Amino acid sequence: xxxxxxxxxxxxxxxxxGLVSAQAARGGQTTTSSSSSATSLGSVTLSKKVMADGQPxxxxxxxxxxxxxxxxxxxxxxxxxxxxxxxxxxxKVAGREVATIVANADIDTVAKxxxxxxxxxxxxxxxxxxxxxxxxxxxxxxxxxxxxxAS
Numbered sequence: 398x399x400x401x402x403x404x405x406x407x408x409x410x411x412x413x414x415g416l417v418s419a420q421a422a423r424g425g426q427t428t429t430s431s432s433s434s435a436t437s438l439g440s441v442t443l444s445k446k447v448m449a450d451g452q453p454x455x456x457x458x459x460x461x462x463x464x465x466x467x468x469x470x471x472x473x474x475x476x477x478x479x480x481x482x483x484x485x486x487x488x489k490v491a492g493r494e495v496a497t498i499v500a501n502a503d504i505d506t507v508a509k510x511x512x513x514x515x516x517x518x519x520x521x522x523x524x525x526x527x528x529x530x531x532x533x534x535x536x537x538x539x540x541x542x543x544x545x546x547a548s
Contacts, residue, residue, distance in 0.1 A: 454491060461542075467479060479497055519531075
């Protein structure tokens with residue numbers, strides 16, 4: 398039993414530096430990759446400046462692209478429940494944020510209000526002006542991105 402614990406500790410110690418350097422290369426953000434390509438989700442127009450992943454994102458029209466990067470799932474959360482999306486302007490990434498992914502069959506239990514039609518999106522300021530919600534319906538899968546307004 399002592400050997401098993403010792404071997405387990407050694408394996409963990411050897412694996413940790415790789416994890417730390419991989420995290421440092423991504424700015425400390427732990428991510429997992431579920432595919433190697435990005436998917437265009439369409440375009441959205443933000444009427445006001447928002448904060449995306451801690452950085453300001455100016456008002457304007459952006460192409461939204463689903464990436465293969467995922468934040469580390471929380472306890473009990475599916476690893477496919479969230480993915481990063483990028484906001485592109487002029488072909489360049491202007492910002493990124495986490496999108497919650499919801500199947501069409503589950504959307505009524507997650508979000509209230511009229512859902513966007515397949516292939517469309519809507520941007521709305523939520524009650525209390527606390528968050529801007531970008532809601533994209535791409536192929537029957539819903540991508541919900543909540544961002545606080547920037548001051």
